[in-house]
Amino acid sequence: MRKIRRLGLSLVLAVVLLMTLAFPVGATNPTVSITVTAQVVSITNSQANWAMGNIDVSATVYFSANNLEDIDYSLITNTGSVNADVEIQGTIIEGGSYDWTWDTTPGTEKFSLYAYNVTAADYTIPVKTSSFVDIVVNLPATGSDTYAWSMKFLGPTAFNVADDGLPKSSTITLVASKHT
Amino acid sequence: MKKTLILIAIMLAVTAGVYFGIGHFRTEGPEGLTVAQAYHIWASKQVAAGNLGGFGILESEQDLIANPGGAKIGTITIFNTRDKDRTFWISIEQANPDKLPTGYECLPTKYFNWFTPSGWDGSRVTAEPKVVVKAGEYRHVSILVAIPTNTDYLNQPAELRVRVTELSGGFQITALESRWYIVVVETPV
Numbered sequence: 001m002r003k004i005r006r007l008g009l010s011l012v013l014a015v016v017l018l019m020t021l022a023f024p025v026g027a028t029n030p031t032v033s034i035t036v037t038a039q040v041v042s043i044t045n046s047q048a049n050w051a052m053g054n055i056d057v058s059a060t061v062y063f064s065a066n067n068l069e070d071i072d073y074s075l076i077t078n079t080g081s082v083n084a085d086v087e088i089q090g091t092i093i094e095g096g097s098y099d100w101t102w103d104t105t106p107g108t109e110k111f112s113l114y115a116y117n118v119t120a121a122d123y124t125i126p127v128k129t130s131s132f133v134d135i136v137v138n139l140p141a142t143g144s145d146t147y148a149w150s151m152k153f154l155g156p157t158a159f160n161v162a163d164d165g166l167p168k169s170s171t172i173t174l175v176a177s178k179h180t
Numbered sequence: 181m182k183k184t185l186i187l188i189a190i191m192l193a194v195t196a197g198v199y200f201g202i203g204h205f206r207t208e209g210p211e212g213l214t215v216a217q218a219y220h221i222w223a224s225k226q227v228a229a230g231n232l233g234g235f236g237i238l239e240s241e242q243d244l245i246a247n248p249g250g251a252k253i254g255t256i257t258i259f260n261t262r263d264k265d266r267t268f269w270i271s272i273e274q275a276n277p278d279k280l281p282t283g284y285e286c287l288p289t290k291y292f293n294w295f296t297p298s299g300w301d302g303s304r305v306t307a308e309p310k311v312v313v314k315a316g317e318y319r320h321v322s323i324l325v326a327i328p329t330n331t332d333y334l335n336q337p338a339e340l341r342v343r344v345t346e347l348s349g350g351f352q353i354t355a356l357e358s359r360w361y362i363v364v365v366e367t368p369v
Contacts, residue, residue: 040237047352
């Protein structure tokens with residue numbers, strides 16, 4: 001008799017649990033549904049360092065091994081599975097007693113930095129410190145199609161006389177996302 | 181009685197497994213592959229391209245349909261190649277207003293607190309959205325998506341970005357973004 005009762009209890013529980021599966025409580029409660037597009041976004045960039053050394057007032061320096069112009073110096077490779085847009089942004093140049101800020105044209109304690117634009121065949125892509133700007137759009141996901149780029153730095157037209165001359169540094173961020 | 185309790189426990193465990201497996205968020209690789217399979221394909225591609233350095237994220241886009249008061253954990257999967265361990269920072273960023281799908285807008289920044297990225301220290305989720313991925317491994321990052329009950333931001337499709345930034349890059353830093361699309365609707369989803 002006890003065995004039959006146990007079996008009966010188990011069957012009732014099984015039916016209740018199966019009904020839970022068929023009519024999930026979550027379907028009527030507030031929820032968030034997430035659908036993933038599982039494709040890989042990935043890029044690499046071949047050159048990660050830039051040592052300018054000491055620079056003079058109004059110096060022009062290029063992103064290359066010897067600070068001279070080389071428009072194909074660094075290579076961005078799309079190693080993901082989707083075509084990608086790559087954007088660029090810089091930071092202010094910090095260090096010592098005075099920081100340098102970015103501007104469209106250089107000035108006192110102000111520098112300009114532009115990336116090479118293949119279409120315009122000139123350094124016209126502003127590497128701003130306030131927002132990201134496209135450097136290459138719709139880079140194919142072949143893994144072998146690279147984008148060569150470089151940058152041109154225009155130094156401040158004047159340094160503050162009280163500047164202590166200590167080294168300054170900055171970073172450049174390349175950010176990639178799926179092209180749509 | 182003991183046997184009955186064991187039977188009930190087993191049934192509850194199976195039910196919970198099926199329920200959460202079918203009805204809830206899962207991460208799969210491209211074309212239904214598992215994450216591990218997707219990683220091996222991606223890693224092979226890095227080798228084939230002669231490019232052993234770098235990292236990637238699996239989820240290029242995510243669609244979210246949400247109700248006020250709803251909550252869910254989304255994930256980003258970070259792949260790392262075999263050259264070195266890498267440290268990443270996870271952040272919520274504004275979408276590019278020039279690249280929005282038709283009918284979408286940038287999710288206003290005042291709603292960014294709906295999204296809470298969390299790191300992973302190998303054994304538990306941490307409050308800090310920083311994650312270390314060892315060479316040749318991949319790791320999931322959790323992002324809690326919680327919509328306030330009384331939100332007034334309804335029925336407007338919006339885009340935001342989840343950015344994964346490598347912190348050990350030196351002068352040149354590389355970051356990858358997943359495009360997240362969200363719409364909050366009152367009708368239960």
